[in-house]
Amino acid sequence: MQKNLLFLFLLLQITACTRNETLKTESFKTTSGWGYSIAYKNKTIIKQSIIPVINDTKSFSTEEDALKVGNLVAQKLKENNSPTVTKNDLILLKIKF
Numbered sequence: 001m002q003k004n005l006l007f008l009f010l011l012l013q014i015t016a017c018t019r020n021e022t023l024k025t026e027s028f029k030t031t032s033g034w035g036y037s038i039a040y041k042n043k044t045i046i047k048q049s050i051i052p053v054i055n056d057t058k059s060f061s062t063e064e065d066a067l068k069v070g071n072l073v074a075q076k077l078k079e080n081n082s083p084t085v086t087k088n089d090l091i092l093l094k095i096k097f
């Protein structure tokens with residue numbers, strides 16, 4: 001009985017690890033630069049066309065910057081944290097704004 005419980009526990013752990021749904025981050029071109037979107041199970045859950053948290057409504061100047069922030073937000077979501085981006089996050093990622 002104890003071996004069966006251990007086997008079941010290990011099987012559930014392996015299943016939980018392999019079943020991990022992934023978030024997909026993509027960049028997109030805007031009229032004035034770049035933005036990013038994050039999809040879960042092929043459904044867009046976040047579409048960000050402007051740099052968050054700054055006092056201006058402008059897009060990311062490079063595709064790389066958009067993806068850096070998009071990947072940060074996706075990582076926060078994977079860790080069950082708030083997807084909020086701070087000005088400090090932008091500075092640490094060296095985002096031009």
